[in-house]
Amino acid sequence: xxxxxxxNAQVGSEFPEYRFELSGDLxxxxxxxxxxxxxxxxxxxxxxxSEFGGLVAPPLMMNVYAHFLRQLAAAGFTHEYTVHYMSDxxxxxxxxxxxxxxxxxxxxxxxxxxxxxFVTFRIETSNxxxxxxxxxxxxxxxxx
Amino acid sequence: MEKKVTFKDINIGDxxxxxxSEVTQEKMSQFGQVSxxxxxxxxxxxxxAKTIYKTRIASGQHIESCVSKMMLNWLASPKGWLSGGKxxxxxxxxxxxxxxxxxxxxxxxxxxxxxxxxxxxxxxxQKGETVVVGEASALC
Numbered sequence: 001x002x003x004x005x006x007x008n009a010q011v012g013s014e015f016p017e018y019r020f021e022l023s024g025d026l027x028x029x030x031x032x033x034x035x036x037x038x039x040x041x042x043x044x045x046x047x048x049x050s051e052f053g054g055l056v057a058p059p060l061m062m063n064v065y066a067h068f069l070r071q072l073a074a075a076g077f078t079h080e081y082t083v084h085y086m087s088d089x090x091x092x093x094x095x096x097x098x099x100x101x102x103x104x105x106x107x108x109x110x111x112x113x114x115x116x117x118f119v120t121f122r123i124e125t126s127n128x129x130x131x132x133x134x135x136x137x138x139x140x141x142x143x144x
Numbered sequence: 145m146e147k148k149v150t151f152k153d154i155n156i157g158d159x160x161x162x163x164x165s166e167v168t169q170e171k172m173s174q175f176g177q178v179s180x181x182x183x184x185x186x187x188x189x190x191x192x193a194k195t196i197y198k199t200r201i202a203s204g205q206h207i208e209s210c211v212s213k214m215m216l217n218w219l220a221s222p223k224g225w226l227s228g229g230k231x232x233x234x235x236x237x238x239x240x241x242x243x244x245x246x247x248x249x250x251x252x253x254x255x256x257x258x259x260x261x262x263x264x265x266x267x268x269x270q271k272g273e274t275v276v277v278g279e280a281s282a283l284c
């Protein structure tokens with residue numbers, strides 16, 4: 001597998017469309033890991049009576065179904081470690097268990113500051129109906 | 145339980161109820177299982193030893209989740225966050241297993257034309273060190 005690193009990362013490069021089947025089980029596990037017991041995410045009866053009409057996923061679960069490292073791996077790239085630096089999210093509509101989330105990602109920027117190298121990916125996610133779900137710009141510090 | 149607020153109830157300078165989270169290696173590993181990041185320096189001690197921190201640090205995406213909890217504890221309608229929320233974060237310091245993170249929010253702006261409220265967000269560890277700064281906004 002080719003390695004992607006700060007030197008060879010090309011600003012503007014696009015990655016293959018990434019699809020993720022979001023299960024209710026994974027939503028529950030995310031809620032356990034983040035200790036978020038909001039009933040909209042885990043209580044089907046409560047969620048049915050809500051303005052959403054059913055269960056939804058936590059908005060920051062975008063970091064699971066559209067994680068930039070998942071997308072790099074799916075595109076066939078290895079990499080050295082990265083450290084999360086900045087994020088910028090917009091939550092447009094909630095993802096729901098059973099959705100297929102389709103993400104498009106491209107490398108939006110790279111720069112060096114105080115001897116550290118930073119790379120920004122831009123990600124846009126829609127569901128299987130073509131409805132926009134969320135966007136994210138994720139900047140991390142790259143070790144290499 | 146915190147009183148839930150609507151646009152008219154909110155004033156600039158209002159403080160949201162803080163969310164306190166104790167970060168454990170167990171939770172960091174659980175998050176790694178969910179995110180699919182199981183071999184990384186968040187979970188694997190050998191991988192962590194090769195980083196500038198020399199030990200495992202929490203995933204930034206794991207830590208950010210506290211902001212969403214804080215916003216939904218505060219807002220009367222979850223819709224304005226789940227369908228209209230915006231969040232920016234910047235990590236100042238790493239978060240380690242054993243840290244106790246307090247997430248705070250304070251209203252800095254109300255945009256009447258959009259019915260959007262904007263809050264500055266800070267996250268501090270048990271030593272009072274700021275680990276994350278950011279901004280969260282929601283329609284309400």
